[in-house]
Structure formats: structure tokens, C-alpha cells
Amino acid sequence: MILYHGSSTFGIETLEPRLADHERPYIYMSTLEIVAGFYMVNAVERPYYWFPYGFGSDGKVEYDELYPDALREVSEGKSGCIYVVEADEKDVLPFKNIPCARLGTVPMKVKKCIEIQNCYEWFLEQEKLGKFRVRRYEDKSEKELLWWNSRILSYIDEKEMIRTPDCSYAKFVKKKFPKVWEDYEKLCAEKAFKEEKL
Secondary structure (H helix, E strand, C coil), X not given: CEEEEEECCCCCCEECCECXXXXXXXXXEECXXXXXXXXXXXXXXXXXXXXXXXXXXXXXXXXXXXXXXXXXXXXXXXXXXXXXXXCCHHHEEEXXXXXXXXXECCCEECCEEEEECCHHHXXXXXXXXXXXXXXXXXXCXXXXXXXXXXXXXXXXXXXXXXXXXXXXXXXHHXXXXXXXXXXXXXXXXXXXXXXXXX
16 A cells, blocks of 8 residues: 655655653554644644644544645755655555545655645646645634634543643644633632642
């Protein structure tokens, strides 16, 4: 099976499993080139990720801008590569909740490398070709934004980022979604108060 892996690192000849936010190392790949492309650019430093994409009711990939000009901000002037590998079924696992994602469990030789000099220009070109849709911030309803904010709050609460307020993801949330971080601090204070009462 042909799979794609996006990276900001040039010159990779063999993809190696790496430890991210799972218990064991994997190579993160996709059956879709455009989805792999998102992984060339990341708004937060590893081991955290910021890739707000999903799939529309028609199955088309959609990238959600959750603040003004988000896609441009994260990708303009950045370069990257999409690595192509031919993987054996026995060496990959499906990834829960993302139908096009695959987890590689062994090193894989790169068959081809697509070098992209300006990721933002490439994304705009892919959008024009109909490879994906950008759901822009200014088109979102308040209800949609509240839903996304609740997901962000849920994630930072799950990862207990009140304990790691200087990690890259917490800093990103404080900068781009200050109200979410404020709500999270209130939630943590309420939890602490309830624990004290017990």
C-alpha cells in the first residue's frame, strides 16, 4: 500500500518509528497526500500537535481555521517534504478515529520525496484542485467555535496542563484561545475547592 508522511525535515531516506504521545514509537502516515501535508507544519512544538482537520459529510478533507488567518500563519514561508513509502499491510496499524491514518511499526525505506518550498502556496493550490476544503474562521458560527473551544478545554484538562503551563501546547492555547485557558483555570480551581471540602 502507498502511504504518505509529512515532515519539515529534508533528506530522510528511511522513516523510523518515533515516540510521540503514544506508549510506543510509530511512523505516522496517511493514505491521503493532503493529510500528510498538514504534518509538514505544526503550530506547537512536539510532542504536541495542532492539526485541526476532519472530514465533511461527503468524505472530503476539511481544515478548520479556529482563529483568523490560521492556515496562512502556520504554513506561510515554511518548507517541507511529503515522503512516499510502499508499506506492507503487516507493518501498519489503523489509527482510531482517523480513517486515513496508519501507524508504521517498523523502519520503512522512502520510495519518493515531494519537496515543497512554500507550504502555504501548496495548500492554496491543493484547495483549488479540490483536494480539500478550508473552513475559514470568518465563516464559523458562534456555536461551532464554542464546540471547538470545548474540545480544546477537554484536551488540556485531560493532559492536566495546569501542571505544565509552560509546555508548547499550553502556551499556544493561552495566546490564541485566552478565554479557553481562563475557563480551564476556573475549572481547576473548582475541582481543587471540591477536593478540599471532602
